[in-house]
Amino acid sequence: MPETNRGVVLGATAFLMWGFAALYWPFLSASEPSEVLAHRMVWALLAMCVFLLLARRGWSWLPQVLRSPRQLLLVAAAAVLISVNWWGFIYSVSITQTLQASLAYFINPLMTVCLGVVFFAERLRAAQWVAVGLGVVAVGVMTVAYGSTPWLSLLMASSFAAYGAVKKYVSLDGMQSLTVETLMMFLPALGFVLYLEATGAGTAFSVSPGHTALLVGGGFVTALPLLLFGLAARRVPLSVIGMLQFIAPTMMFLIGWLIQGEEMPLSRWIGFLFVWLAVCVFAYDQIRSSRARSAVARAEAARVGAARAPTPRPEPRV
Template identity: 80%
Template structure:
């Protein structure tokens, strides 16, 4: 299979798994979202150790990262941000608010663009400004319609956008970075899990073997799509990843609406319609920009071939 096709398959699988995850965490309803998050942190490290072993990557790179604050601090910041994102997702799907999770990942690209302007002084094209404005209007429409802001969606979307921005300062590959992130989370999360168990309010071993297995499995549910995503990102252009990323929130939308039976009043339909319109404008601009860059590169190559060469005189 060509690398491009393999990359698309890996990326699509990653986003499908992220979408299906909305059905996984509600099975752990016996536990509070914070306890689920702590177990997710603990068992994600185990999952990454397994993946590193299978990939035969070794651990020689790890001491150098731990001894260097310059390398460790960005990874630690990324760990905090992704933990916030994980909690928001667990809470939303466990409390029948999956549509907020869907909205979060629909508006995430727009938030990432805004962070690019604020943090990296990136300049937006007209179409991108229009997409951002439509996204803001969508949030306002939902806020007015419900009488409250969709704070879970904003929390998840902003934390994941910030996570992506911080990762620009991390000089590790995807597997190494995620391993260190889970390592940073491990001790606080393990301490919290042990505190709950010794306090008699933990659910790790008191509910059922299936519940325990699901808690452990949460680490692999977390790590596997991230690993597949990292592999896909190396094989296909970011523009392709950008198109694939809408698989997950689309699945979450239909899970929340059709399976979990969340209400879709007019204000919510209007808000999602504006978000989808914004993303259509954004995606069109991305594709047009990619084609324009491709044409310029081809013209540059042709120009270089046609340029006469000067030979030294005898």
């Protein structure tokens, strides 16, 4: 299988797993979201150790990271942001607000481009401004539809967008960065889990063996799609990743509406209509921009190739 096709399969699998995760966490409803989050942090480190072992990556790179305060600070910031995002997702699906999670990941690309403008002095194209404007309208309509600001959606979207922005400065590959992030989360999370068990508030061993297995499995549910995503990002253009990322919120929307039976009055349909319009405009702009860059790259390659080609010598006259 060509590397590009392999990357598409890996990326699609990662986003499918993120979508199906909306069905996983409600099975842990016997635990508070904070306890589920703590176990997710603890067992994600175990999952990353397993993946490093399988990939034969070793730990020789870790001492250099530990000797770099700047890298440690950046990774710590990333760990805090992704923890907030994880908690928001667990909480939203546990209280049957999966549609808010869906809305979050639909508007996340719009949040990302806004951060690019504010912090990286990036300039938005006209279509991107239109998409952002439609996203703002969508949030306004959803505020009316829910009767309050959809703060869970905004929390998840902004934390994940900020997580991506911080990761731009981290000089580690995806597997290494995630390993260090989970390593930083481990001790605080383990301390919280032990505290809950000591005070009798924990549920890790008091509900059922199946519940315990699901808590442990949460680490792998967390780490595996992130690992697949990292592998896919190296094989396919970002424009392709940008299209694939809408698989997850689409699945969350269908799960919330069709399986969990969340209400979808007309006002929410109108709000999601604006979201989908924003997504379509954003996707169209991404595809058009990618094609334009490819055309420029091909033209430049052809020009360089023509310049390097040897000049044919004139045939001698007889």
